[in-house]
Amino acid sequence: MEKSFLTRNPSVLIFIACLALFTIAVTVMSEAMGSEMISTSFVKTLGKTLCLCLVAIAMDLIWGFAGILSLGHMAFFGLGGYMIGMWLMYARTEMIVEASMANAEIPPTAQEVVDAIGTQIFGVVGSSDFPVIWTFADSLFLQLLLVVAVPGLLALVFGWLAFRSRVTGVYLSILTQAMTLALALYLFQNDSGLRGNNGLSGLQNLPGADAIPQADISLWFFWASALALGLGYLLAAWVVSGKFGSVIRGIRDDEARVRFLGYSVEGYKLFVFTLTAVIAAIAGALYYPQAGIINPAEIAPIASIYLAVWVAIGGRGRLYGAVIGAAFVSLLSTWFTGGQAPSIPLGFYTINWVDWWQVLLGISFVLVTLFAPKGIGGLVDHFTGRVSPERYGADLGPDSGSLQEQEAEK
């Protein structure tokens, strides 16, 4: 009898169980449930961390499994945030405007309401007209569709162009980075229609939910993030198991051979690229209502590189590694840059972690790349006994990946 999906992937069950336990624990300890152990802002931080874990899974799928180091997935993440942010901002501004106009003696015309919303939203960039891209901003359903459609389409077009011309390896990384830079620079302009470098703000206020305390809302978002992470993990685990997973791992290890075996390498790559872009966008759409503000700086190439850093530190090629890396590094980063880490006085100089955290991160990243390519997730292998052979001696075969003399003797 064929084994079921879950028995073949025990790590999925363990992960889901851990996530459920964590969610319940945070819920019980949150302010919304009457306890004071976890503050609302920390619930938000945890919820945001779960979203980052989700985008890290997407990154792991594209990099760890398909071998494409994309430096553009945070752009899809940001785009998702922008799409949901447009609705949040429009709907909330509409409510405020309608409330203020209701007091007027003469009822406003529909055009006056739209104009007032436009002035409210675009006043900061010296405009009051709605750009074309805001056409659907008044409909939650359409805007949710755009959360998936815009980054998905962008990834599809970009991926199609890149993969069909056989751009691979570092070239592709640089190309994705360029795409991210182009997008960020475009959004920085005031006439891009998304409020330039002011970005979209006030996203933490759900329209029509003024009466509900932020403690409750943050908990809802936390649950939604946990649910999305769980589903995302399941989906990713399902994608990488089975034949499809074998093919994309094959592409990672030797693209030419897979192509010679008759697989459409470009099609597989394009599918993974687009799928991960959509996952990243969903993560972004959940992240930014919790963060409250989104601006083009969030899309800058550096963010995508940090994403790669998380996955590398966590351990790529294994989904839980990506989650561990994203959670560990982003929480640690919050701790250090938030000024909570104690400074270290050296007598002649005081190490202030707000200033030195980046240096530490950079150096530890180099060290992980050099000495622990498996990342934190590699620790798991010590318990399960999956230890790769010690590689010494000359290569047996002509290729760098082949077994070496001493391994072959074992």
Next chain:
Amino acid sequence: MTRLIMAALAALMLCVSMAAAQDSPIQALLQEHRALIEKSSRKTIQPAIDALRDSGLPEAQAVLEKWQAKDLWQRDADKLFFFGEKVDSKNYRLLDIATGEVAGEFPKKELNQLKPNSGVRSLIGAALVQFQLMAKDPAKRIEALDAIQRDPAEEHLVALAGAIEKETDPDIRDRKERLVRLLTISYGETEEARIAAIESFKGDLGVDVRGALNPLVATSREVAVGALHDGGNIATVLKPGSPEFSEAEAYDLLVSKDLVLPRITAVDRRAALQENITDARVGGVPVAQLNSEDARERAYQALAEAGLVRTAATQAQIAEALAAHVFFETYSEPSAAITEAANDTLSSINTQVGFNQFLDLTLDAMSLASIYFLAAIGLAITFGVMGVINMAHGEFIMMGAYTGYVVQQVIPDYTVSIIVALPLAFAVTFAAGVAMERLVIRWLYNRPLETLLATFGISIALQQLAKNIFGTQARPLTSPAWLDGALVLNDVVSISYIRIAIFVLALIFLGVFLFIMKRTRLGLEVRAVTQNPRMAASMGINPDRINMLTFGLGSGIAGIAGVAIGLYAKVTSELGSDYIVQSFMTVVVGGVGNIWGTLLGASMIGFLQKGIEWMNPSNTLAAQTYMIIFIIIFIQFRPRGIIALKGRAAGD
């Protein structure tokens, strides 16, 4: 007795002074034209002024100046002219116009002040200008020309024309002739002369020419009822509703000419309606229904009929009024021949300006290309030759720039400090590059993606270190004084010396790179190691040493590029990351592993960016965006860059 002696003395003095005064040629000249001067009318005075101007007497200028300033007096007794100085309200001291000697004090009633009217004064002013134009000192003459150019006036034309003949300095003569033509455009007597002057400026790039021509073709918008009537110099007929002339503008023009009823704006109408609410109705329309423009117009019409508010034009009336009128643009210059000639000349000038702007843009693009080339040439070595992605390359550029800054803190002389900074920056970044290669990169040679990430880790650490050491504010790297300023070719084309220096530096680097790679032992070994490290090792080359040196060389060049870039941009810790993506693009677009490819890539990106900026000058961010999109598309067609390696060296 005393009084008698005094009177005698006074009489004597008078005689002496009279004799002196009458003797002086200037007095004689004035006496000759006395009748004209006394009458002093704009129409008749010119011969007198001309006589003074052309007399060649040294005192003539002073006399004209005093006359213009109403300081020239006439003694009633003998009709002689003197300079007057006020002693008190009744008495004036007279000075001789030739010698400046005091001629005595006289009561005001015995004197007659010459009071030239403003027309005469301006004629005197023009004559005075000619004195300046013919001054012996060339600096004075240039000063006078500058003054005229700043504030041209009709009377200068004659003065200038008169001053050309005797001009000896050819440069100043050219300038005078040009200025005469320029003034003729606006103040020439006949239409033919003006047109000839206008046409003589065809293709001239001077801003002053455009300044003189533009008022001639200035237009104003006019309106006529029914059909267009003849007369007037009409430029174009406007059609309401066209992109350059909206219907609202057309109607506002009608309103401003008091031809029609003004409209009422939506805001004003709303306010008017609000003021006239009675029993939750306005003009018979229930308030609750006023949420559409139609309902509001109806309510407002009802109010207007009741006389509660002023009547305003309705949409139908507006349309009718627009149809009933003809709108056109008319020149303020009445002569059609002149406006035609001016338009003609302006368009020829604009062609010339466009050509020169293209030239200027080309220079700009070349300098931008050389900056990209400088930033990318180090990468062309590490990435192009060795295949190592070094994301910290930008930080090496930054280190070079900060080295330059630190050197300037120690050595205050900018020239010396730059000369010291260039090799020092090379040394610092060479050492950093070698250290990085030894410690990190050599362990990752067959894992390129991980090299990318590891060097990125170094990049963020270095960037933060720079922030910790130098702070976040920009540090100046001042260029030596001989690099200040710009090479100005004409009013349109100019290029700053720093950019020329960077261009030269880029050329030098190209030469040095080619020399090292093609003509030295090191270059030979580098090429051997990059093609086949094992074979090279078999031939007695140490690949480790070569890799180390190559990487050091690439990093060192980045350091020097940093000094050059720091000279024209502010030095910040983000300096490098601003260039890193463009640098990689340059190498990738040009073709990896070929220095000519890098050069072509840098030129293409530089020209492209300037070209896009030219199309949309207000927005450099958009230019960068479009450029990157263009590059992404370009790579579709030439995935291996402009110059692609062929054969085994190309790798997979």
